[in-house]
Amino acid sequence: MQKKKIIIIGGGAAGFFCAANLDANKLSVTILEQNSDVLQKVKISGGGRCNVSHACFDPKELVGFYPRGNKELLSVFHKFQPGDTMDWFEKRNVALKIESDNRIFPETNSSQTIMDTLVNEVLRRKFKIETKIVVLDIQRQNEQYLVITNSGEYLADYIIYTTGSSPKSLKILQNLGHKIVEPVPSLFTFNIKNDTLKDLMGTSFPHAEVSIPKLKMEESGPMLITHWGLSGPAILKISAWKARELAAQQYRFEILVNFLGIDKDDAEETFKNFRSENPKKTIGNSKIYNITTRFWHRILWISKVNLEKNISNLTAREIQNIIQNLCENEMSVSGKSTYKDEFVTAGGVELKEVDFKNMSSKILSNFYLAGEVLNIDAVTGGFNFQACWSEAWLMAQDLNSKGIIRPK
Incomplete structure (x- = not known):
């Protein structure tokens, strides 16, 4: 039996958290990151301490911190919210603390702790992490996707698109048929x-x-x-x-x-x-x-x-x-x-084109979207990361249920 191939485009918070929750027995996963280092926003968040999330455990209250995406995120946060994020990291021996303003940080006060945990979870599953890979185009090829990059081509059964809001990455989605709300700075x-x-x-x-x-x-x-x-x-x-x-x-x-x-x-x-x-x-x-x-x-x-x-x-x-x-x-x-630590944009993929039960595209089959590529953003305080963790977790649960390609 052959494992299904997943290509995750974008080695940031959403891409890594999704990979860290995928089933290695069923899925073959490769993360493609265009920079030489992964998880760069995690690294600089909170002045290098990483503001992991915010201690707001009621989904109805939590969505009030999102100028865009609040209606859509309500169901997402009912399935995975800041308490689940804390539980996930603490099960992996990352002690977290809630500060007086309710922001959540690692006890170590170092973003490296969070980065190491995510990278280790991905490597433990023997998934591949490839850096300096710039995606130039994505094409449908029968039931699969052909990902064309600056260093060769990749074939995928599923695409997880977590690139952030760079104009080039949004243009690729537009060419595939998605409507894009023009990004503007938010913080x-x-x-x-x-x-x-x-x-x-x-x-x-x-x-x-x-x-x-x-x-x-x-x-x-x-x-x-x-x-x-x-x-x-x-x-x-x-x-x-x-x-x-x-x-x-x-x-x-x-x-x-x-x-x-x-x-x-x-x-x-x-x-x-x-x-x-x-x-x-x-x-x-x-x-x-x-x-x-x-x-x-x-x-x-x-x-x-x-x-x-x-x-x-x-x-x-x-x-x-x-x-x-x-x-x-x-x-x-x-x-x-x-704002250097928390550069965030308003804009991205039109939210009506995303199924928030599992973060899949309504325009493209076997194609998932999460993170800043969507027209979702929050105020400062750990909320943008929480949206990434929650969306990524939903994608992983859905893909884990897809399983192995059975021979006909």
Whole structure:
């Protein structure tokens, strides 16, 4: 009896996790990766620590973190969710930990732990991993597929397509008959030139709020001043949810930033309470809010308030300026910078063309799709990887049921 041949195109999270769950007794598997190293996104995720998943164990709640694909993923997560991911790795002696923000990491704080586990599972099954293989074309050949590459041809009974969202890989799918939603960046930082932020790179705000009035969109969370402008979860979340709209604006739009993350009236009350309790302090030495002294001095400078002025001598106008610059600071965004750790796109294969019971193509027989090649993406925090693990697990279960080619 002959084993069925599976070619996995793309050696990333989805491709490897699928292979790591395939039955070596029934299937012959080859992973083709165009780069010299596999699992590159796993390697850099979470600053090299690998944000494996997120501790959200209710599928209905979990899909709320996916701007695109939330309806389709509900059934997927009912079959394999973050608790199953944790169980899978822990059965292979990878201890995981849940951090205070619910992100899940290996105890080792090293992505190499996750990479080694996936590679070892694939090699243990005696599956092949081939690198520097660029797929140029895929052609139907009777009941099989001919995969044409830069170093020869491969014949497959089944194709697992987990390439990510590169234009070339999407073009191959388009040529095979799939509809492609044009990809645009989904997680990115905002490029801003504004005196409030100048030379304050590295300053962070634990509970900021950011809104885009034109799009009626608001997000909250930690925020960070970078060399280019603003980043951190608050910014990345809003960039994910409004990825297509911001692309249409060519990344030029107005935002309102609340550095404190509290209501303007509450900020003013806090200010006045502090002033009544500390009437003799200078405004420059007043620690009223949970912000750095450097940032506080910058706010006073743009509010045209003298640092040496006694807090009790401030005019109502000066107080209003300070509160306005802290809680409703209007800024112009003039571009984006892709978030290096979690480069993700919105766009890819049209979801109506995929059967989410097993991640098979509705257009092509014996052809499976998972990962970023699909028009599915999530906010930052381990959610994009979780979609990969869940989709890959479903594909593997389906292929394991297909079994061996029996002689006629």
